[in-house]
Amino acid sequence: MMPQGQTARPAAPALSIRGLTVDLPRGMERRHAVENITFDLLDGQILCIVGESGSGKSVTANTIMGLLPRAILVSAGAIQLGGPDGTAMIGASPATLRSVRGRVVSMIFQDPLSALNPLMRVGEQITEVLTAHDVGTKDWQRQRVIELLTEVNLPNPQLMYDQYPFRLSGGQRQRVMIAMALALEPKVLIADEPTTALDVTTQAQILHLIRDILRRKGMSVMFITHDFGVVAEIADSVIVMEKGRIVEQGIAAEVLKSPSHPYTRRLIAAVPNLTGQDRAAAATVPEDAILKVEGLSKTYRSGSALLGSQRVVPAVQDVWFDIGASRTLGIVGESGSGKSSLGRLLVKLQDCDGGRILFEGRDIAALSDSEFRPLRPKIQMIFQDPFASLNPRSTIGQILTVGPVAHGMPRAQARIEAKELLARVGLDAGAFDRYPHEFSGGQRQRIGIARALMFKPRLLVADEAVSALDVSIQAQILQLLDQIQRETGVSMIFITHDLRVASQICDQIAVMHKGRIVEQGPPSQIFLNPQSSYTRELVAAIPGETLV
Amino acid sequence: MTSAAAPHPARERWWRGRTMRRFLANRLALFGAAAIVLLVLACVIGPGLLPYTSLSIDLRARFAPPFTGSHYLGTDPLGRDVAARLFMAGRISLAVGFAAMLLSTIIGTLIGVIAGYRGGWIGAVLMRMVDGFLSFPSIFLVLALAAALKPSAMMITVVIAATSWMEVARIVETEVRSLREREFVQAGRMLGLSGTHIMFREILPNAIGPIIVAATLTVARAILMEAYISFLGYGIQPPLPSWGNMLDGAQRYLGSAPWLAIIPGAAITIAVASFNFIGDGLRDAFDVRGDHK
Secondary structure (H helix, E strand, O other): OOOOHHHHOOOOEEEEEEEEEEEOOOOOOOOEEEEEEEEEEEOOOEEEEEOOOOOOHHHHHHHHHOOOOOOOEEEEEEEEEOOOOOEEOOOOOHHHHHHHEOOOEEEEOOOOOOOOOOOOOHHHHHHHHHHHOOOOOHHHHHHHHHHHHHHOOOOOHHHHOOOOHHHOOHHHHHHHHHHHHHOOOOOEEEEEOOOOOOOHHHHHHHHHHHHHHHHHHOOEEEEEEOOHHHHHHHOOEEEEEEOOEEEEEEEHHHHHHOOOOHHHHHHHHHOOOOOOOOOOOOOOOOOOEEEEEEEEEEEEEEOOOOOOOOEEEEEEEEEEEEEEOOOEEEEEOOOOOOHHHHHHHHOOOOOOOEEEEEEOOEEOOOOOHHHHHHHHHHEEEEOOOOOOOOOOOOOHHHHHHHHHHHOOOOHHHHHHHHHHHHHHOOOOHHHHHOOHHHOOHHHHHHHHHHHHHOOOOOEEEEEOOOOOOOHHHHHHHHHHHHHHHHHHOOEEEEEEOOHHHHHHHOOEEEEEEOOEEEEEEOHHHHHHOOOOHHHHHHHHOOOOOOOO | OOHHHOOOOOOOOHHHOHHHHHHHOOHHHHHHHHHHHHHHHHHHHHHHHOOOOOOOEOHHHOOOOOOEOOEOOOEOOOOEEHHHHHHHHHHHHHHHHHHHHHHHHHHHHHHHHHHHHHOHHHHHHHHHHHHHHHHOOHHHHHHHHHHHOOOOHHHHHHHHHHOOOHHHHHHHHHHHHHHOOOHHHHHHHHOOOOHHHHHHHHHHHHHHHHHHHHHHHHHHHHHHHHHHHHHOOOOOOOOOOOHHHHHHHHHHHOOOOOHHHHHHHHHHHHHHHHHHHHHHHHHHHHOHHHHHO
């Protein structure tokens, strides 16, 4: 299959891959990381490679850069960089690869913090690229780096030159990475999920920046993502990968409009789209608030007050809201907005500094740990990271029953209830005696949900419960939560950075910014008629609005 | 795709797990394990197979070199069979080593887990206690205690354990402090589990790797320590043999009857080196980063 875009524009491919097969070490779940893939990246285009985790998209990128781990070998195929008289990357000597990397092709990574050296100033790190390729004199290099920092729209480039990475925000770090990748004006830029770790507003800016630079420099970009929203935003053409194979490729607009492969259709359908509609209430219950939060605040202090080096971070400031029985309140905000701190305050994993949390009329903020213990079963939490939140040394059965047993439920009854719950969250009873590492991320999140439901809680706090999952799994988990709420009448506080997800599941949404709730209302108000300027900014930044 | 209904991968048994595989790939560690098994077997079965007991005196065969008659490893100045004494001594030395390891691992783990999980002033007090014990020259402490108390195998074990639990405590404390921040521990708190439950049932099983490594290395140290104390005459008292007090009598005859020193010396060296090999092997096997070598 050749991309159909080729006929429209007779451009030469900047990067061409033919029949590439990369083997996985023995004993992995499949034999090939990628199998017989063929595609071209045309000059001046953005090609998106889309797929779920484990589909082989990052392996493809690393193969092109010659950055594969030693245990993974290329067994067949060819990679040609820069047209017919460019470089063949497979089998090239380490010296050739080094000279090509950064100069002809460069890469930006998902996590800009771990990709930057924490002990080196930003300017020095970019200069390093120039020095490694012996370009320019010292003065010229410095000038060039400042030019680059200006180019990626970093504020005050002169000052930025001397900053350490930890002083920068996530978006700024990613801009530095981009500046570094652009230092030698490569023909091809490979971007491996560069915006996945970023907030929506920052993501929108970075996507805009990449697009912009591509236009100015005439580069080609290979953009790896799992999010079809991003594809809709920037791609010229698109390749869909599943389990190491290309299942569909073509012009972005066409693939998005009429996907031919069922896997593509499923991925596109799974993208949570913004519904400006309010959710139909599960039942007409009397609007009696189960939880009332009044003037809640929490301030983190670190360092020493005596030495005057104290850092004071007001994480949650004067927050008010209430939530009725079997309703869902979404708390939306960017990272650092205090939404996770708020969640931890509600389940009392942390103590607040001020305000009241009225749960069924009783102020739980004032209770001590031991006074609150009998109430814990009523307020449960679903955690963000399905890998870290289950004890790796406990079986699923132990994980589910340990809480109820500690609160006095007979062991036999707990086992029976746990097995029933496993069926309810869509796992078979055989899971009971297995260990967490035997399950996929989505399955583990189901186990986490089952654990929270063991107590038949009145209130569930879900802290970014679907953020670590692939979009298709995300949709399943959201559906499960919705179904559970309809069956059990539990109230939910759904904390997320993703407005699209919030719009799917929430009755009410509270937007948090810098520790305060700046706007509160039903989804229809938040998305169609936002009152605060910050909400407006957030809504505008959502990728793939065209994708409805 | 309903991922929830996806088939479960085959159940992994611990002896086929990655840690075990890596340990078995380590020749030196395997050699150590084999040597310890042999040594223990010899000490358990050996005395029964020999014609002499460790205390029977054969006055006509004093200072017999190895392989005279049925004295396979020779005799000592009193005409006692060295092989019989070596195996009996092995029982005592190894038992003291294992018991001291168990005791010090239990103390160290207990203190390490509590200090690591509770933190705050409790943790500070406990860890300063560890520092205090560490800053004492342990060999002098052992000798002082051994001189003050009536020497017996039990007492030696307690004394050795009392001076070697600090390392375990430190290792466990660091491990627990990092595990404490993991989400599954937060989940335990959310479920309303008690602190003791979280410490010993949720966190401790996850710290078992480093504890096993430290325990193995502690056995080696305890055997050495026992040999040292007994050699100086404060430990296991004759006529009961131990590897250490066998050496004590031997130094006077180093020129005329070198086997008296070489044989128990070799036993100590083999035991200590083997335990260290096993410990190193386990450390590498538990270390996930070892995969990228």
